[in-house]
Amino acid sequence: MKMEGEERMEYIQEIRSKIGTRPLIIVGSTVLVHDEQERVLFQLRSDTEEWGLPGGAMEPGESLEETAGRELWEETGLQASEFTLLGTLSGEEFYFQYPNGDEVYNVIAVFRADQTKGKLSVSNAESEALRFFSIDALPSPLDERAKLVLEAVNT
Template sequence: MANYVKELRSFVGSRPIILVGSTIAVFNDHKEILLQYRSDTRDWGLPGGAMELGESLEETAKRELFEETGLTATSIELIDVLSGEELYFKYPHGDEVYNVIALYIANEVSGKLVMNDGESLDLKYFSLEDLPSQLEGRAKIIIDKHFI
């Protein structure tokens, strides 16, 4: 979790906050989408996370992609900014957020998939026709709206 968010949580506890961040979609040569099996929610989601102070949304997307997957994106494109009641989320430990998500797609990616931040239990590419049943709600909204 971002240091800024940790500090904010020390003041507001688990009450709902507006959380701004980025999500990045990565496709392989077979047009399969990269998903991460998350350690906090125990379901499949897209790489992404909260913006740090002074960081741009694009920087957030690239940082989160690297931290969560080991991949480096040299070219990304803004697809959408999503917000609203359907992006409310309550984490298993009780923290509540209303997400504002800048969605990017990676056009050029390099590196090897590695899990080194403790947020991912697995990383895997999936066909859009054969997504896992344990797909996290926000990821489902994004994939249904933009990729199916």
């Protein structure tokens, strides 16, 4: 049984009501989207005001690839015909504390989106802007997790 976005938030809020802001291990997917000039798509996150990569937490019953597809659609308005798994990242360096105090250790499956289609659009409150950047001219301020992902997959 897959949960919709609102149900997913209720699921996480229920867990948070029991443990407070203590660290959770969160599994999710991050998606690398390249344009014709091989630039990478970034989103300006509304919660941290930093540029990050599209992606997010897995919903109960969802595969990592399904998470990548859903997050890509929700955060960018794009769909991919195929996803290529580039690696899975975890460890102490993927600790993150949200502005509200919630703490997480991320386990991130990194996918490359192949043959994307759709109209690039900011469609939810998680993003303020979407823009492609060259690896040689990354945006600032850059989310530390995005930097680690790019270094790990040698984009």
